[in-house]
Amino acid sequence: xxxxxxxxxxxxxxxxxxxxxxxxxxxxxxxxxxxxYTPSASGSNWAIDTTMLRLYVWTGSAWSLAGERIQTVxxxxxxxYTPGKGQSVFVINGCDSLYYYRAGVWRHVNKSGAAASIxxxxxxxxxxxxxxxxxxxxxxxxxxxxxxxxxxxxxxxxDSSITVTNAAPDQTVVLTGxxxxxxxxxxxxxxxxxxxxxxxxxxxxx
Numbered sequence: 089x090x091x092x093x094x095x096x097x098x099x100x101x102x103x104x105x106x107x108x109x110x111x112x113x114x115x116x117x118x119x120x121x122x123x124x125y126t127p128s129a130s131g132s133n134w135a136i137d138t139t140m141l142r143l144y145v146w147t148g149s150a151w152s153l154a155g156e157r158i159q160t161v162x163x164x165x166x167x168x169y170t171p172g173k174g175q176s177v178f179v180i181n182g183c184d185s186l187y188y189y190r191a192g193v194w195r196h197v198n199k200s201g202a203a204a205s206i207x208x209x210x211x212x213x214x215x216x217x218x219x220x221x222x223x224x225x226x227x228x229x230x231x232x233x234x235x236x237x238x239x240x241x242x243x244x245x246x247d248s249s250i251t252v253t254n255a256a257p258d259q260t261v262v263l264t265g266x267x268x269x270x271x272x273x274x275x276x277x278x279x280x281x282x283x284x285x286x287x288x289x290x291x292x293x294x
Contacts, residue, residue, distance in 0.1 A: 112130060112131075112132065112133070114130060114131050114132040115132060116132050116134045116135065116136060117131075117132055117135050117136070118135075118136050118138050119135050119136065119137055119138065120138060120139065121137060121139055122137045122139070122140075122142070122144065122151065123135040123137065123144050123146075123151045124151065127146050133145060133146040134146070134154070135151065139173065140172075140173050140174070141173055141174040142154075142156075143155070156176045156177055156178050157176050157178070158176060158178045158179070158180055158186070159175065159176045159178070159179050159180075160179065160180055160181070160182075161179050161180075161181050161182070162181070162182050163181060163182050164181055164182055164183035164185070165181065166179075166181070166185070166187050166194045166196070167179050167181075167187060167189075167194055170189070170192075171189050177189040177190070179194075184198075185198065186198045235250060235252075237252075240254060240255050240256035241253065241254060241255060242255045261275070263278055263280070265280070268282050268283050269281070269282050270282075270283065
């Protein structure tokens with residue numbers, strides 16, 4: 089009996105001490121939109137917006153987004169989607185490039201990381217098709233610039249590289265003198281000389 093009383097005498101202070109650390113026991117409410125209400129004194133300081141599945145914290149005067157997790161995408165291109173329910177505005181791809189979705193555009197955050205490569209099928213952020221390159225604009229947006237083959241040129245390649253080929257390379261040019269014209273010299277300098285003074289080959293004494 090003495091042992092039982094001794095154990096109880098130890099547990100009661102410990103229980104009281106642990107209870108003194110608990111300020112609230114309210115569950116986390118799930119809201120239909122981002123929370124705008126003021127929590128009661130005994131209410132939770134946390135809330136989950138079920139529209140976008142984002143966690144909010146009450147700072148004492150306003151609700152603030154509690155932070156975003158970083159999600160991953162495969163490949164070395166920027167994301168092809170607009171973040172929706174349960175999707176983070178931060179994404180890191182297979183080449184360690186970190187992107188942040190703001191103002192309707194995925195923005196390359198860590199420019200020192202591996203650069204976004206080329207998607208030869210669809211430009212991820214513009215809908216353009218064909219080979220091209222991504223460029224960083226003044227507003228830090230990563231925009232796609234399509235390459236178009238001009239006359240006599242071809243473009244080949246896939247995601248990581250594009251080859252520009254001259255489809256009509258240099259051709260051998262042969263200049264042959266005829267009539268009163270004589271051709272001398274060699275590439276790239278030729279001289280064409282006309283030996284007939286008045287331009288007629290039929291009015292001279294042969």
